Amino acid sequence: MPNLFLANEQVEASPPIVAYKIMSLIEAKANEKVSVFDITGEFRKEKWFSYNNIVLGLIFLYSVGLIDFDEPYVMKYAEN
Incomplete structure (x- = not known):
């Protein structure tokens, strides 16, 4: 199972940091709802981007x- 922080990993690629970026994107939307395709589209040009990082952030x-x-x-x- 992956660790939240690894010694040889970039800090900005760690699940809590990626989760913060995803949450910021969700909260920026008026209805606080965003598609998974929008999330990957928004971050795919970032240096830390990988699908694994996105999935771990969502988890x-x-x-x-x-x-x-x-x-x-x-x-x-x-x-509710």
Whole structure:
């Protein structure tokens, strides 16, 4: 299982940092909902980008209860 931080990894590619960037993108939208395609499109030119980093960032956000999925959308979790 991947670690949150690795000694030889760039800090900006770690799951918590990528999760922060993803959450910032979601919160910038009016309805706080963004498609997974928009997420990859937004970050694909970043130096740290890889699909693995995006997935680990999304897993981090989901595991701490900040997002939910409504395929193909990622939404900010809202308590009812």
